[in-house]
Amino acid sequence: xxxxxxxxxxxxxxxxxxxxxxxxxxxxxxxxxxxxxxxxxxxxxxxxxxxxxxxxxxxxxxxxxxxxxxxxxxxxxxxxxxxxxxxxxxxxxxxxxxxxxxxxxxxxxxxxxxxxxxxxxxxxxxxxxxxxxxxxxxxxxxxxxxxxxxxxxxxxxxxxxxxxxxxxxxxxxxxxxxxxxxxxxxxxxxxxxxxxxxxxxxxxxxxxxxxxxxxxxxxxxxxxxxxxxxxxxxxxxxxxxxxxxxxxxxxxxxxxxxxxxxxxxxxxxxxxxxxxxxxxxxxxxxxxxxxxxxxxxxxxxxxxx
Numbered sequence: 001x002x003x004x005x006x007x008x009x010x011x012x013x014x015x016x017x018x019x020x021x022x023x024x025x026x027x028x029x030x031x032x033x034x035x036x037x038x039x040x041x042x043x044x045x046x047x048x049x050x051x052x053x054x055x056x057x058x059x060x061x062x063x064x065x066x067x068x069x070x071x072x073x074x075x076x077x078x079x080x081x082x083x084x085x086x087x088x089x090x091x092x093x094x095x096x097x098x099x100x101x102x103x104x105x106x107x108x109x110x111x112x113x114x115x116x117x118x119x120x121x122x123x124x125x126x127x128x129x130x131x132x133x134x135x136x137x138x139x140x141x142x143x144x145x146x147x148x149x150x151x152x153x154x155x156x157x158x159x160x161x162x163x164x165x166x167x168x169x170x171x172x173x174x175x176x177x178x179x180x181x182x183x184x185x186x187x188x189x190x191x192x193x194x195x196x197x198x199x200x201x202x203x204x205x206x207x208x209x210x211x212x213x214x215x216x217x218x219x220x221x222x223x224x225x226x227x228x229x230x231x232x233x234x235x236x237x238x239x240x241x242x243x244x245x246x247x248x249x250x251x252x253x254x255x256x257x258x259x260x261x262x263x264x265x266x267x268x269x270x271x272x273x274x275x276x277x278x279x280x281x282x283x284x285x286x287x288x289x290x291x292x293x294x295x296x297x298x299x300x301x302x303x304x305x
Contacts, residue, residue: 031153032107034105037099038099047171048172049146050089052139054092055165057085057140060086060136064078064082065243078123079239080215083211089113110144110147121137158175200250200254205296206245209290209293210238213235231273231282238266267297
């Protein structure tokens with residue numbers, strides 16, 4: 001019997017393997033440092049695994065948001081933490097895509113991701129109701145385990161990915177990635193070249209800023225009992241919209257005609273939130289972060305005007 005055909009058994013094995021990992025594993029780590037950089041097939045494998053963890057983390061966030069919409073308080077509380085991890089995983093993915101051995105210490109980055117992921121895994125194990133979120137998180141843990149073994153000099157396989165992010169063909173091409181059609185925007189009148197790359201960067205920055213503002217407001221909610229529920233509800237909805245726009249930018253063509261109404265509505269909503277925060281003098285802890293988010297949306301609006 002092939003035990004790998006049973007996802008639950010595989011996840012238990014992955015969890016057991018990660019439980020034995022020490023966050024600081026430099027004594028066993030050979031690759032990914034300045035002295036021993038990632039090269040050739042090992043680099044390609046690591047880049048694909050960074051894609052896999054990034055994609056899986058985004059899926060876990062989406063699953064938790066769906067659980068939260070169905071009334072799960074545990075999921076609602078977990079979403080900001082998952083979003084913060086997903087942002088960290090996306091940053092690591094970006095650094096691997098633009099790998100510079102003199103500026104990237106892959107073992108340190110992977111150890112930091114593992115330590116954070118293990119804390120989240122403990123919360124998920126304590127909240128058994130979040131089945132779909134835990135299922136997606138098992139893929140994150142699996143990808144991190146493969147990264148850790150690759151850096152220690154072992155040969156690992158690249159697991160199949162859903163291919164929801166825009167650079168799937170490049171990252172998974174060496175491993176038989178499917179043809180996902182033309183380059184984003186190339187045949188549809190969409191953004192191309194430098195404007196497309198800038199929009200991707202802004203979508204990532206917006207997602208991060210709104211998520212951080214939402215998380216900070218949540219942490220200070222007890223200080224503003226009169227207004228916190230309403231403001232937090234609006235911030236949560238904008239958090240979801242920013243995440244959806246980020247995924248849209250990564251996964252599909254950025255057509256100004258389609259994206260412009262989305263960005264314009266986001267801008268109007270964000271400006272209204274900014275006015276509310278300041279006029280009611282609530283959550284001053286997030287004012288600067290929210291101003292950055294409004295500035296990012298303004299720059300996005302200029303790109304798709």
